[in-house]
Amino acid sequence: MGLIRALQENGHDVLVVAPEDDYTQKIKEAGCEFHPVRMDSRGANPIKDFALTMELRGIYKRINPDIILHYTIKPNIYGTIAASTLRLPVINNVCGLGTVFLQKGLVSKIALFMYKVAFRFPKKVFFQNHHDFDLFLKEKLVKENISDVLPGSGIDLDHFPPSQFKRNKKFTFLLISRLIHDKGIIEYIDAVKKLRSQGVDARFQILGAKDPEHRRGIKTEIIDEWIDNNIIEYLGTTDDVRSFIHDADCVVLPSYREGTPRTLLEAASSAKPIVATDVPGCNNIVENNYNGYLCELKNADDLADKMYTMMSLEDEKIELFGKNSRTKVEREFSEKIVISRYLQSISEFKSLKALNH
Incomplete structure (x- = not known):
């Protein structure tokens, strides 16, 4: 929404193409023209994906935008292919590689191939961490001269102000995520069971949607x-996660891989210490022993140890971790950085277009 507002303030009309959901009304209220699209974000089905490409092509042809900004795997691939057939310029944002890259196999091979095909066409590709950027260059999926790394999707620092430090009587851990395996939910549960078996008296919370169909x-x-x-x-x-983050002592995310996880940006902006896995995306935001602890991937025992270490700290140390979290997002992850890079890319493209005409 921050980017949408910035684009509007710069005199652009913003049209949004997305599946209809609870946020559709908010997008319309923000003055955007909304175009619904049928998109199944779960799994890969060649027939559905071809249909999505054709549907996007139809929408793009009808609205004829000057430039298209894509986010997430399917729009990045199928939206780019659709736009290329109409010679419409696109800027893609790789917000993480999704579950498809976690298991090496036929599906990940197909995804790599599809990226290779689609990413011949964008004017610009933004990545949300250096690991993904390096992987795409190594696999020759994208040209370096059109690629750049952004600090995630950025965070509105005013919307997530730092919480005043207070320690709960019962130390409270909060995990914010959809309930899918790749977010490390099972490891969190196993860590909680281990801590409870050791007599640890704390609160262990999960906030997020069940997604059994995934x-x-x-x-x-x-x-x-x-x-x-x-x-x-x-x-x-x-x-609105703010009150839940505010009421927690520590935010946890044992995810297997991320772009730049928004929940951790929100926690860090709110001046909370964090325990997360030492994997791409999470280790962008968490520096071990600076604003929290990094644990080993898929290791519930190590996660339990790091959580126990966190709750055993003196108040001053926990408060310092929280302050360091806020400092880090102010320095590296402000939404203003992301918005300015988008506006810069769009204005470069407009200048180029004017020259060619």
């Missing part, structure tokens, strides 16, 4: 069992 989703009955056995407090879903 290929890597966790079955509803398993989640219900965790809730019934008081292993975790399940907080459901929300469209």
